[in-house]
Amino acid sequence: MNAIDFKQLRRQERKQAQYRSSHLHRDDNTNNTSVDDTNNAETHRNLDSKKTSGEFPAMTAIDPFPSLLPQNTLTEEHRIHASLDSIYYVRQFLNDETCAEIWNWLRSIPEYECTGSDKNGSGGKVSSGKESERDESRRHNGRWTRLRHARRKVALFDGTLPNHPLPPILLRLSQTLTANGAFSSPHSTPNHVLINEYQPEEGIMAHTDGPAYESCTATISLGGDVIFKISPRRRSSSSNGDSEKMQCARPLEVVLHGSGSLVVFRNEAYLDHCHEIAENVLEETTGLNGVCGNDPSGGTAVKRGYRVSLTFRCKKHA
Numbered sequence: 001m002n003a004i005d006f007k008q009l010r011r012q013e014r015k016q017a018q019y020r021s022s023h024l025h026r027d028d029n030t031n032n033t034s035v036d037d038t039n040n041a042e043t044h045r046n047l048d049s050k051k052t053s054g055e056f057p058a059m060t061a062i063d064p065f066p067s068l069l070p071q072n073t074l075t076e077e078h079r080i081h082a083s084l085d086s087i088y089y090v091r092q093f094l095n096d097e098t099c100a101e102i103w104n105w106l107r108s109i110p111e112y113e114c115t116g117s118d119k120n121g122s123g124g125k126v127s128s129g130k131e132s133e134r135d136e137s138r139r140h141n142g143r144w145t146r147l148r149h150a151r152r153k154v155a156l157f158d159g160t161l162p163n164h165p166l167p168p169i170l171l172r173l174s175q176t177l178t179a180n181g182a183f184s185s186p187h188s189t190p191n192h193v194l195i196n197e198y199q200p201e202e203g204i205m206a207h208t209d210g211p212a213y214e215s216c217t218a219t220i221s222l223g224g225d226v227i228f229k230i231s232p233r234r235r236s237s238s239s240n241g242d243s244e245k246m247q248c249a250r251p252l253e254v255v256l257h258g259s260g261s262l263v264v265f266r267n268e269a270y271l272d273h274c275h276e277i278a279e280n281v282l283e284e285t286t287g288l289n290g291v292c293g294n295d296p297s298g299g300t301a302v303k304r305g306y307r308v309s310l311t312f313r314c315k316k317h318a
């Protein structure tokens with residue numbers, strides 16, 4: 001079995017949440033609040049999504065956005081020079097105008113509203129079967145969905161679903177990534193976008209993006225800065241079939257700045273490494289537990305704030 005991929009990540013995060021609630025004493029209500037009840041001021045201050053199921057605004061031309069890369073090209077200069085050679089970082093990939101357009105659009109994404117069938121305490125999770133999973137994806141597609149097990153909110157846009165093309169702004173961003181060389185041959189233009197919304201102390205546990213996608217991921221970051229950690233996967237010596245586990249000893253760190261930055265990881269970094277963003281952290285320092293690839297001074301404090309990331313991938317067609 002491979003190191004956890006996205007589906008397994010959901011399972012792991014659920015377990016971690018159960019562990020937290022059963023082992024940790026909490027004094028504050030915020031941390032005890034069920035994710036579906038989380039409706040705090042921070043959330044309102046940030047993306048106060050419209051609870052409508054309105055259509056996405058139509059755009060006429062689908063041209064790439066201008067990028068701030070010289071000649072609109074990702075080059076060797078953007079490679080994070082460390083032990084890994086398949087990670088690229090651009091601190092300001094999109095201009096302020098494009099970032100503002102994305103923020104506006106994010107506010108227009110409707111919330112997923114539970115239907116009768118998923119108000120049974122299962123968190124909207126359909127019981128079993130491939131068909132049910134597909135139905136569930138369709139229901140959630142293009143809607144903010146609160147993850148019960150991991151607290152953060154996500155909106156998935158799967159352009160491979162029949163009759164669910166990517167909204168124009170995501171198509172433009174996909175084309176921008178391809179035009180700038182983030183997705184080069186043999187990878188095609190991304191057809192799948194996962195938007196993650198993080199409150200300041202939220203993160204994502206170590207995972208790989210899995211074999212359902214071509215081995216290239218590109219993430220645009222908006223809002224607060226975070227430290228993204230990339231650690232090699234390693235075979236464990238266990239004989240019980242759980243053949244892989246993460247090696248977290250010396251992760252490679254990349255500061256993802258929230259000013260429209262771009263991180264791209266491919267090939268070895270995608271296939272043989274896990275990535276994560278720490279949870280329950282308000283301020284972290286680069287270079288203390290690992291090697292920071294884009295902060296040569298090291299030891300820089302990164303304060304956490306509200307953040308939204310847009311992760312683009314090419315889903316393999318079934």
Ligand SMILES: O=C(O)CCC(=O)C(=O)O
Pocket residue numbers: 194196204209219228256275309311
């Ligand atoms: O928010 C991020 O930068 C990472 C998101 C991620 O790893 C994912 O969606 O698979």
Ligand SMILES: [Fe+2]
Pocket residue numbers: 207208209275
């Ligand atoms: Fe990921």
